[in-house]
Amino acid sequence: MVFEPGGRQHVARELERLGHTRAMVLSTPRQHAQATELADSLGKLAVGVFPDARMHTPVEVTERAVVMARDLSADCVIAIGGGSTTGLGKAIALRTDLDQIVLPTTYAGSEVTPILGETVDATKTTLRSLKVVPETVIYDIDLTLSLPTAVTVNSALNSLAHAVEALWAQDPDPVTLLMAREAITTFVACLPRIVTDPGDRDARAAALYGAWLAGTCLATVGMALHHKLCHVLGGTFDLPHAETHAVVLPYVVAYNAPAALEAATVVERVLGAPGATALRTFVDHLGAPTSLRELGMPESGITEAADRCLAAPYYNPRPVEREPLRDLIRDAWAGNPPRADGYGTAAASNTTS
Known part of the structure; x- marks a missing residue:
């Protein structure tokens, strides 16, 4: 882990440390120019740029990237960007064992986790494997200064969700709980400052610190309903990943509050x-x-989302029941205030969806 302003200038040093001389640089289409600039700065150490990373890590995109890596005889990948690009690097590593260097430009936190989510035929599945953990992460504040405020906020709220859900994990430990509380406190303090002044370097540095904390929580303990539901919504309806987390989190907190008093108290x-x-x-x-509606989710998908969530059992501090879950998703879709009753069965019995 390298925390250093201007740290991107040390990518060549990290390549040398890892013993690599043929790096393939990854990015989304939006960050193609940034990836090309990085590749150019590396000279002969970079053998090509793959600029087609996509949300939710579609397997067909990964397969194209793997073919390119093999054609170029790449010996590692460098991901510059947010969770989509980091996810692609992980997916390539899973299939090829290539080392990864990640330069986060958002606050996704996925760069420090052994978790990979992939999508095939509108179904997103996740796995945990040490094979997908990047070898080097370079946190460079300068890479985040031009990040649009909306992307900043949504990305950080995605990380905040990692920390909140760690508080009600099935397998908590004192260190992870401490890091989760610190991450929540950090984001609550720094995000309003970034909204007011996007160039606030101290606030940007704090957000990267929060992302590292929250990502480490995600790496250490299992997640529950919030992440399961967001993966279902994102994979099924192709909703933007970070924005979906931002919308859903308050509703899952309301749902779980009766069974997760520690999280609610924090x-x-x-x-x-x-x-x-x-x-x-x-x-x-x-x-x-x-609201999920403003992200593009159809109202007709509420029941489908609930059914997909319930299709495979998973841990949650409160049992996940179909009718309360549908109520939760309906409120999140409409943007209604989270229910004070915690989506109890009495309220659920009145649903007409």
Whole structure:
């Protein structure tokens, strides 16, 4: 882990340390120019750029990237970007054992996890494997200064969700809980400052610190309903990953609050109000999206999303029941306030969807 302003200048040093001389640089189409600039700065150490990383890591994109890596005889990959690009690097590593260097330009946190989510035929599945953990991560504040405010906010809320869900994990430990609380506190303090002044270097540095903390939480403990639901929504309806996390989190906090008092207490202590309500207000004030409808999810998909969530059992501090879950998704779709009753079965029985 390298935390250093201007750290991108040391990619060549990291390549030498790892013993590599033929790197393939990865990016999304939006960051193609940035990836090309990095490749040019490396000279002969870079053998090509693959600029087609996509949200939710579609397997067909990964397969094209693997073919290119083999054609170029690449001996490692360098991912510059957010979670989509990092995910592609991980997917390539899973299939080829190539080393990875990651330069995060957002606050996704996935660069420090052994988790990979991949999508095939509108179904997103996740796996854990040490094969996908990057060898080097370079946190360079300068790479985040031009990040649009909306992308900044949504990306950081995605990381915030990692930390919040770590508080109710099945396999918590004292260190992870400490890091989760620190991540939540850090994001709540720095995000309003970035919205006010996107060039605030101290706030940007704090956000990268928060992303590392939250990503490490995600790497250490298992996740629950929030991540399961977001993966289903993203994979099924091709919704933007970070924005989906931003919308869904307050509703899952409301759903789990009766069975996850520690998490609710931590969020309330940091934000100064009951967890779900405070989170929704925080998201609102940051200008993030507050409904799945505005992200492009069809109303007709509410039941499908609930059914897909329930298709495979997984841990959650509160049992995941079909009718309360449909109510949760319906409220998230419409942007209604999270329910104070925690989506109890009594409220669920009144649903007409």
